[in-house]
Amino acid sequence: MNTAGISLDNVPEFRTPMGFFLLAPWFGMLAALLLLLYPEMIGSRWHPAMLATVHLLTLGFGAMIMMGAMIQVLPVVSSHPVPAATALSPWIRAGLVSGTLCLSLGFLFMQKSFFYMALPLLGGAFLMFLSAMGLALLRVKKGGDSVFCLRLAVLCLLITVVFGVMQLSTYMDLRWVGYSFERTNNHALLGLVGWGVLLIMGVSFQVIPMFHVAPAFSRWFCRGCPILLVITLAVAAFANDSVSSGALLLLSLIVSSYGVYSLNLLYRRKRKLKDYTVRFWQLSFVNLIVLCLLYVLNKLSVFLLIEQGQFHLLLGFGFGLGFVVSIMLGMLQKIVPFLMFLHLQRACIDDTDAFMRLPNMRQLLPVSDSKWQFQLHSAALATLYLSFFAKDLEHPLLMVAAVIFLLSFTWLLKTLWQANRRYTESLPQALLPNISD
Amino acid sequence: MTYIVEYMTQQHRCCDESFAAAEEAVSKQNWSEASAQMAVFSRDLGIHFTNEEEHLFLAFEEVSGNTGGPTSVMRVEHQQMRGMVESMTQALQAKDADNYLGLSETLMILMQQHNMKEEQILYPMTQQMLPDTAAVISSMNDL
Numbered sequence: 275m276n277t278a279g280i281s282l283d284n285v286p287e288f289r290t291p292m293g294f295f296l297l298a299p300w301f302g303m304l305a306a307l308l309l310l311l312y313p314e315m316i317g318s319r320w321h322p323a324m325l326a327t328v329h330l331l332t333l334g335f336g337a338m339i340m341m342g343a344m345i346q347v348l349p350v351v352s353s354h355p356v357p358a359a360t361a362l363s364p365w366i367r368a369g370l371v372s373g374t375l376c377l378s379l380g381f382l383f384m385q386k387s388f389f390y391m392a393l394p395l396l397g398g399a400f401l402m403f404l405s406a407m408g409l410a411l412l413r414v415k416k417g418g419d420s421v422f423c424l425r426l427a428v429l430c431l432l433i434t435v436v437f438g439v440m441q442l443s444t445y446m447d448l449r450w451v452g453y454s455f456e457r458t459n460n461h462a463l464l465g466l467v468g469w470g471v472l473l474i475m476g477v478s479f480q481v482i483p484m485f486h487v488a489p490a491f492s493r494w495f496c497r498g499c500p501i502l503l504v505i506t507l508a509v510a511a512f513a514n515d516s517v518s519s520g521a522l523l524l525l526s527l528i529v530s531s532y533g534v535y536s537l538n539l540l541y542r543r544k545r546k547l548k549d550y551t552v553r554f555w556q557l558s559f560v561n562l563i564v565l566c567l568l569y570v571l572n573k574l575s576v577f578l579l580i581e582q583g584q585f586h587l588l589l590g591f592g593f594g595l596g597f598v599v600s601i602m603l604g605m606l607q608k609i610v611p612f613l614m615f616l617h618l619q620r621a622c623i624d625d626t627d628a629f630m631r632l633p634n635m636r637q638l639l640p641v642s643d644s645k646w647q648f649q650l651h652s653a654a655l656a657t658l659y660l661s662f663f664a665k666d667l668e669h670p671l672l673m674v675a676a677v678i679f680l681l682s683f684t685w686l687l688k689t690l691w692q693a694n695r696r697y698t699e700s701l702p703q704a705l706l707p708n709i710s711d
Numbered sequence: 712m713t714y715i716v717e718y719m720t721q722q723h724r725c726c727d728e729s730f731a732a733a734e735e736a737v738s739k740q741n742w743s744e745a746s747a748q749m750a751v752f753s754r755d756l757g758i759h760f761t762n763e764e765e766h767l768f769l770a771f772e773e774v775s776g777n778t779g780g781p782t783s784v785m786r787v788e789h790q791q792m793r794g795m796v797e798s799m800t801q802a803l804q805a806k807d808a809d810n811y812l813g814l815s816e817t818l819m820i821l822m823q824q825h826n827m828k829e830e831q832i833l834y835p836m837t838q839q840m841l842p843d844t845a846a847v848i849s850s851m852n853d854l
Binding site: 350351353416418480484485487544545546547548608611612615616619623629630634635636637 | 727728730731734735738787791794798809810812813814816817819820821823824826827828831832835
């Protein structure tokens with residue numbers, strides 16, 4: 275057997291994932307500001323401010339963190355690094371930041387010139403990321419369940435991006451395809467349920483048993499659930515209306531069963547310490563299950579909202595902020611201080627004194643910071659949900675939710691920034707010019 | 712038991728149990744229980760590391776002819792973990808729960824990331840390469 279290609283030490287440089295993590299909160303803050311300034315956006319998913327807010331959250335916050343996390347996670351779960359990750363990352367970040375801003379400004383002011391800038395910038399960023407990630411995933415010969423899930427997630431991201439580019443071109447004078455509402459729905463469905471859920475699933479199969487000493491997900495579930503999800507997703511996206519409707523119902527059952535199973539494993543964990551990452555996981559899975567339940571009730575003609583037209587917005591916001599963002603916030607509380615510690619440890623490996631003086635994870639990112647993050651995010655979510663059910667108070671409540679989300683994302687930035695400062699201060703002086711940038 | 716993956720993974724899980732029990736006892740400030748569980752954990756971890764460094768890794772290096780590859784990375788990580796266990800033992804003796812829990816949180820992730828690399832890559836590779844896995848297993852100490 276040739277062992278030459280196997281490396282168990284492929285951790286990318288610290289600045290690579292951290293560069294993504296430090297940029298993301300700014301987009302969350304911008305999205306919250308838009309929600310505060312244009313609360314009327316909640317009236318329609320096609321409102322210009324709504325389109326801008328959604329893309330600030332999904333691209334600027336969500337994709338930014340997911341890309342940084344994937345570049346970090348893949349070498350750990352597969353022992354294969356993402357090719358040229360360090361060289362490509364600044365370009366991917368630059369494309370994603372400028373492209374997301376242009377796209378959001380384009381939606382907000384309906385200015386074609388911004389779309390012309392957004393298309394090559396975002397297209398370029400995703401092309402670089404998907405090429406590097408695709409190559410890395412193809413190189414892994416014996417991938418486990420996580421790699422299997424990540425492959426499917428990246429495939430869904432590719433289709434989401436293609437649909438997004440097609441739709442964006444219809445806002446410009448490129449008349450190679452016509453606008454299609456169905457394509458927008460599929461773009462959102464594949465982005466949220468395909469890329470979002472599959473990526474989270476792949477990571478959770480590894481991380482929940484590992485970090486919390488919980489029982490492992492069963493093998494049949496790890497293979498069966500993603501396959502079933504992708505097939506159902508494909509039917510939901512591409513079949514005719516009645517078949518698609520049935521597939522969406524089945525999809526909500528699959529996704530909620532994943533939520534129930536994960537909650538059960540977390541409940542059976544051996545590590546029973548008070549841990550805000552666990553609380554974020556629990557919050558996100560409860561959100562997921564309740565949203566699936568609401569969807570099924572809606573299909574059975576049980577309508578809970580006063581404004582039924584807002585139902586898909588409730589689902590979208592609940593899924594994005596309640597499920598996906600909650601998990602991201604929880605994971606950041608663990609991954610960031612751990613990576614800092616890992617790199618500090620490597621920097622001090624030959625210096626026993628410096629090694630023994632290293633700050634631990636809780637000193638790098640204090641539990642009190644995670645606690646505030648959890649409380650702010652939970653309060654913002656609760657207020658947001660409440661606004662959907664409060665007839666006359668909808669806009670005031672939405673503005674309150676926006677203020678709390680603004681505080682929550684600002685808190686995240688402050689937490690990451692301070693942790694990064696503690697990390698830099700803890701580096702041995704001789705290494706500062708090489709590692710801290 | 713003739714399967715390296717199964718045998719060694721079981722040792723990882725065994726260490727996880729006493730690790731979690733010690734951590735929980737510290738969080739409840741139950742220092743006598745914490746010391747007892749920590750003693751079990753550091754003994755088991757020590758035996759497991761010795762099993763790997765003096766038996767499994769040696770056998771792997773002999774067959775593959777590669778001493779600077781995956782096993783050398785694993786040996787470095789063992790050293791890092793030994794250093795952390797030492798710091799945790801000092802925190803336990805000083806009854807410093809905050810410091811202990813900060814260190815144990817860190818060791819937990821370090822250890823699990825290390826275990827994952829061994830369970831998913833190194834052990835299966837060793838299983839496939841060694842001519843007599845039963846002999847290697849019988850040379851190792853049980854926990």
